Amino acid sequence: MGMTGRLRRAVLEKAxxxxxxxxxxxxxxxxxxPDHRYCRVVMPLTFYNRNYVGTQFGGSLYAMAxxxxxxxxxxxxxxxxxxxxxxxxxxxxxxGRGRVTAEFRLExxxxxxxxxxxxxxxxxxxxxxxxxxxxSGLLIADVVKVVNIRKKPA
Numbered sequence: 001m002g003m004t005g006r007l008r009r010a011v012l013e014k015a016x017x018x019x020x021x022x023x024x025x026x027x028x029x030x031x032x033x034p035d036h037r038y039c040r041v042v043m044p045l046t047f048y049n050r051n052y053v054g055t056q057f058g059g060s061l062y063a064m065a066x067x068x069x070x071x072x073x074x075x076x077x078x079x080x081x082x083x084x085x086x087x088x089x090x091x092x093x094x095x096g097r098g099r100v101t102a103e104f105r106l107e108x109x110x111x112x113x114x115x116x117x118x119x120x121x122x123x124x125x126x127x128x129x130x131x132x133x134x135x136s137g138l139l140i141a142d143v144v145k146v147v148n149i150r151k152k153p154a
Contacts, residue, residue: 043061065141066088082152089144094138099134124150
C-alpha cells in the first residue's frame with residue numbers, strides 16, 4: 001500500500017475515534033485492513049457506556065456495529081455507487097461486563113456480485129451479520145444489517 005493509502009486509512013481510523021457517539025462510548029476502530037474488507041472494533045466498559053445495572057449499554061453495543069458494512073462497501077465499490085443502511089437488528093445474548101469486540105468482513109465475491117447485479121438492475125439489498133463478543137469469546141450480541149446499493153445516475 002502506498003503512502004496515500006496508509007494516510008487515508010489513518011485518517012479514517014482517527015476520524016471514527018473522534019466521532020461523537022464513538023468518542024462518548026469509548027468505541028475505537030482497532031484494525032482496518034488495507035483493502036477495507038476487514039475491520040475490528042473494540043469498546044471497554046466505562047462509566048460513559050455502562051447502563052443502570054452496570055453492564056454495556058445496548059445503544060453503545062449497537063453504535064459500535066452501525067457504520068462498518070456501509071463504509072466498507074463505499075470504499076470497495078468506489079464513487080459510482082450509492083450505499084445506504086436500510087435496516088438493522090441487534091439481538092442481545094448476554095450482558096457485556098467488560099471489553100467487547102466486533103469484527104466485520106466483506107468478501108470480494110460479495111463486492112463482485114453487487115457490481116454484476118447492478119449492471120442490469122437499478123438497486124440491490126445485501127444482508128450482513130456480525131457478532132459482538134467479550135474478551136473470553138462469549139457472544140454478547142449479534143447484529144444483522146441490510147444495506148441498499150445502487151449505481152449513481154450517469
